[in-house]
Amino acid sequence: MPQNQKKSIWIISFLFIAFIIGMMFLGIKFTANHTAVAPENSNIIGGGFQLISPAGSIVNDGIFRGKWMLMYFGATRCPHNQCRKDLIKMGEIINHLENKASQLVPIFISFDSNYDTPSRLMLSMKTYNDKIIALTGGELALRDISILYHVSIKKAPINSDISLVEPYDQFILMDPEGKYRTSIQTGTETHRIVETLESIIH
The missing domain is CATH 3.40.30.10 (Glutaredoxin)
Incomplete structure (x- = not known):
């Protein structure tokens, strides 16, 4: 396999892994900071x-x-x-x-x-x-x-x-x-x- 092609595959793999890690981090951060708020519409009871x-x-x-x-x-x-x-x-x-x-x-x-x-x-x-x-x-x-x-x-x-x-x-x-x-x-x-x-x- 040509050296340039190997380098391209390595870069794509690195970016993909970085993307996955970044999304996981954002997901954890969102979950930690998110607070459930009861709907203002009280008619949900009944x-x-x-x-x-x-x-x-x-x-x-x-x-x-x-x-x-x-x-x-x-x-x-x-x-x-x-x-x-x-x-x-x-x-x-x-x-x-x-x-x-x-x-x-x-x-x-x-x-x-x-x-x-x-x-x-x-x-x-x-x-x-x-x-x-x-x-x-x-x-x-x-x-x-x-x-x-x-x-x-x-x-x-x-x-x-x-x-x-x-x-x-x-x-x-x-x-x-x-x-x-x-x-x-x-x-x-x-x-x-x-x-x-x-x-x-x-």
Whole structure:
């Protein structure tokens, strides 16, 4: 092979390797400096759903249009009775809203459909405010709504046979058009939650 041709091949190979190394360096630098930023559009939380009521009927999100939705995700049995405490608080919130309560629908979605069958859900909800609408669904339906509303489904093992659903620690408020408005920590004092809702609901 002529000397000039060998030299050309060597130069091309060197430039190619330099190009690859340079791209790798830029990629590492970009990754190190890049910070993920949540989209400004808050409507990424929320979406359509189709679940089952305690009466066994199919309920979709469309029937709540025109009303604010205060949503809570958990189960009728949770570690440390947290779901019970949160559902009692949800009922108290509705009672304290007074006139504005008619503009809001409190919705409880159980992620423990194996235990919270429609009949058991109906029985359990009798101990809470009767304005709370309880819903559950099959595994796929619950998985879909957990993704849409950014709510993770976590279970805490009690023993080898039983795992209890850990409730989501926020109430999610959706506006009358089904768009996300805000989230409120369930541990917030009842009167402060009521004040927040009264300032938003018109």
